Amino acid sequence: MAAIVTARPTYGDGLIHQRRNQMLGTAWSAWFVNYLDRTKTAALMPLIVVSLAMSKAEVGWVNFGFFIGYACVQPFAGFLTDKIGPKKTLALSVGAFAVFTWTMALVGSWQELLIRNVLFGISQGCEVTAGSRLVATWFPRRTRGRAFAVHQTAYTIAPVLVPFIAVPLAQALGSWRWSFIIIAFFGLPVLFLIDRFVADRPERSKRVSERELVEIFGVDEAHKEGRVMDPALAHSNAELPPGERVTPYREIFLNRSVALMFCAGFFALLANWGLTTWLPLYGTTELKLPLLLAGTLASAAWGGQFFGVLVGGWLSDKVFGTKRTPIWLLGGLGMAAAVLWAATFRRGVPLAEAYAAFAVAGFCVSWSPVGQLFAPYLGELLTPGAVGRSLGVVVLGGMVGSAVAQPITAALIRQTPSGPEYWPAFVAFAVCGVLASCCVAGMIEPRVRRPYLTYLLSGRKEGAWQPVAQTGGSPAGGA
Amino acid sequence: MKATSTFTGTAAEVAIALCVINTLIVLFFLVRIWLQDWVPWRR
Numbered sequence: 001m002a003a004i005v006t007a008r009p010t011y012g013d014g015l016i017h018q019r020r021n022q023m024l025g026t027a028w029s030a031w032f033v034n035y036l037d038r039t040k041t042a043a044l045m046p047l048i049v050v051s052l053a054m055s056k057a058e059v060g061w062v063n064f065g066f067f068i069g070y071a072c073v074q075p076f077a078g079f080l081t082d083k084i085g086p087k088k089t090l091a092l093s094v095g096a097f098a099v100f101t102w103t104m105a106l107v108g109s110w111q112e113l114l115i116r117n118v119l120f121g122i123s124q125g126c127e128v129t130a131g132s133r134l135v136a137t138w139f140p141r142r143t144r145g146r147a148f149a150v151h152q153t154a155y156t157i158a159p160v161l162v163p164f165i166a167v168p169l170a171q172a173l174g175s176w177r178w179s180f181i182i183i184a185f186f187g188l189p190v191l192f193l194i195d196r197f198v199a200d201r202p203e204r205s206k207r208v209s210e211r212e213l214v215e216i217f218g219v220d221e222a223h224k225e226g227r228v229m230d231p232a233l234a235h236s237n238a239e240l241p242p243g244e245r246v247t248p249y250r251e252i253f254l255n256r257s258v259a260l261m262f263c264a265g266f267f268a269l270l271a272n273w274g275l276t277t278w279l280p281l282y283g284t285t286e287l288k289l290p291l292l293l294a295g296t297l298a299s300a301a302w303g304g305q306f307f308g309v310l311v312g313g314w315l316s317d318k319v320f321g322t323k324r325t326p327i328w329l330l331g332g333l334g335m336a337a338a339v340l341w342a343a344t345f346r347r348g349v350p351l352a353e354a355y356a357a358f359a360v361a362g363f364c365v366s367w368s369p370v371g372q373l374f375a376p377y378l379g380e381l382l383t384p385g386a387v388g389r390s391l392g393v394v395v396l397g398g399m400v401g402s403a404v405a406q407p408i409t410a411a412l413i414r415q416t417p418s419g420p421e422y423w424p425a426f427v428a429f430a431v432c433g434v435l436a437s438c439c440v441a442g443m444i445e446p447r448v449r450r451p452y453l454t455y456l457l458s459g460r461k462e463g464a465w466q467p468v469a470q471t472g473g474s475p476a477g478g479a
Numbered sequence: 480m481k482a483t484s485t486f487t488g489t490a491a492e493v494a495i496a497l498c499v500i501n502t503l504i505v506l507f508f509l510v511r512i513w514l515q516d517w518v519p520w521r522r
Binding site: 091095098102106184185187192194 | 494498502504506508512513
């Protein structure tokens with residue numbers, strides 16, 4: 001951790017001059033390249049399958065390898081983020097992206113590809129906890145929702161752009177392998193940006209002005225020095241850096257809201273990956289659409305997610321007064337309604353209607369505890385310094401949901417003489433949306449100190465919830 | 480589009496060279512970021 005800074009620079013109020021926005025742009029780039037590999041591997045998979053003579057079962061194992069590596073590393077990645085700091089964790093993750101991407105170009109069998117994918121999943125699993133912890137630490141509560149929404153747009157843009165990068169590269173250079181050699185270099189500018197613009201904490205960066213520091217933490221907290229950097233090890237808030245409060249391990253891991261978030265994440269990502277992965281096949285086999293049009297159904301869902309994360313972050317900050325759980329409550333129910341609408345579609349359905357349903361489903365599925373607002377929420381429920389560890393648990397739930405989504409969806413598709421029917425799978429996704437909302441309904445909304453539904457039912461009376469170790473001092477994100 | 484099983488000839492040499500360059504640059508940045516708290520000129 002860098003030494004305490006005594007002399008600070010001055011700079012203007014422009015959006016790009018603010019160090020927290022420069023840090024956000026860098027974290028966004030890291031999240032974008034993280035998604036680059038998984039989506040470019042999917043886009044080039046038809047060529048890889050031919051080249052390595054892979055069967056469908058082997059393709060399934062290779063895809064499963066990435067998800068299982070990604071899921072298993074989450075609790076460890078959370079600890080790593082909080083212990084060595086988000087900057088080093090982010091740099092490790094992006095460095096591993098660059099190295100493992102070129103290893104993809106040299107694989108000679110599906111077994112090598114499987115091992116590479118497991119290792120790649122493990123390395124890439126470290127990015128989300130680091131990026132989330134940075135946003136929770138660097139942004140004041142009043143703008144965290146929007147800042148994290150910008151961060152999360154990266155995962156919605158990558159799947160749309162990547163086919164236009166990876167496939168033309170493979171076509172121009174005559175082999176899918178060259179795409180991986182070239183795209184491996186995309187990680188290098190991001191490493192440069194991390195080195196230049198990212199610091200673990202704003203008050204420890206000599207590039208942050210006094211004015212910006214006050215804007216992030218408020219006048220009272222901005223000059224706290226902090227002798228103990230880990231909120232789980234401190235005995236009083238006075239020992240901690242600005243914006244942090246004492247949060248013992250039992251509060252992080254024996255927390256009802258974190259446990260419910262784990263379950264909601266499982267259901268939400270099961271529905272999300274089940275839906276987006278199978279949409280092209282659904283389009284061609286059930287709706288009998290041409291391949292290109294069927295592919296655009298998934299694009300409609302990703303486009304919906306892009307607008308979903310931006311609108312959700314803005315609504316949370318500006319309309320719901322920095323409450324996070326109302327967005328997730330609405331998201332699960334909205335997704336269920338949109339997917340049930342899609343379950344009624346049969347061959348000949350107007351294309352505009354199909355696009356609308358899947359765009360709305362994508363919009364709402366992004367309003368989930370693993371789609372957006374999770375960094376602000378955990379920073380406010382616990383403390384920004386514990387976001388890595390708690391998020392590791394939550395993302396583990398989501399990734400288990402992602403991994404089981406594929407076999408569950410496959411098992412639910414009904415084979416009939418006229419072709420496959422997907423409505424049972426869509427009904428299952430709708431049930432997942434409702435279950436995710438039910439889990440969210442039991443979670444504490446820190447802003448009103450009780451679950452949001454009981455707050456509404458009680459005539460907007462605030463509850464009595466308190467953090468386990470409330471030892472005085474201002475709450476997390478005091479600005 | 481051709482689906483090659485491995486790189487051969489000059490393509491293999493170019494590919495390996497690019498991989499080595501990539502890895503060296505990654506290592507450079509990781510060491511630089513790791514040492515930033517310890518070397519006097521980066522404090």
